[in-house]
Ligand code: 5GP
């Protein structure tokens with residue numbers, strides 16, 4: 001398998017800082033829950049949240065992943081539920097990557113059903129051309145072509161999450 005750099009560590013740092021500024025401006029003076037979608041978004045969420053300038057609570061949700069596949073099964077189940085009371089709160093779902101849109105749509109519907117006032121999404125990466133269901137995240141780090149990427153939290157069969165940049169994994 002070949003690995004080629006798509007987004008460098010410097011580009012990531014710069015863009016995540018910009019996103020944090022944008023989000024901090026929009027949510028200034030209001031409470032926010034950052035909901036990290038495990039496991040892929042953990043590095044992105046950690047970097048994003050620590051650059052936010054308003055009060056922010058942190059919570060986690062885990063949903064079923066691709067397993068060891070490069071393609072989505074299309075079936076989404078919740079493996080770990082969030083702990084915080086979301087009723088009347090602003091929730092920012094922090095996701096690693098949006099591909100078909102199926103996962104983020106499920107998470108959004110679920111968080112809305114827990115009574116959140118406003119639900120928005122910050123996605124580190126977006127593959128808009130890969131959508132099977134319509135979904136437009138409010139904040140996007142980088143839009144990329146439909147290809148399989150790893151690094152900065154993103155895995156293939158649990159490997160490569162610790163690579164500090166984004167790479168394309170090809171056969
Ligand atoms: P979706 O439900 O939008 O098809 O897929 C979303 C989830 O699939 C992401 O949160 C991520 O966990 C995984 N995923 C989608 N595309 C990629 C990719 O290119 N690389 C990796 N490592 N995971 C991906």
Ligand code: MG
Pocket residue numbers: 037038039040041095096097
């Ligand atoms: Mg994910």
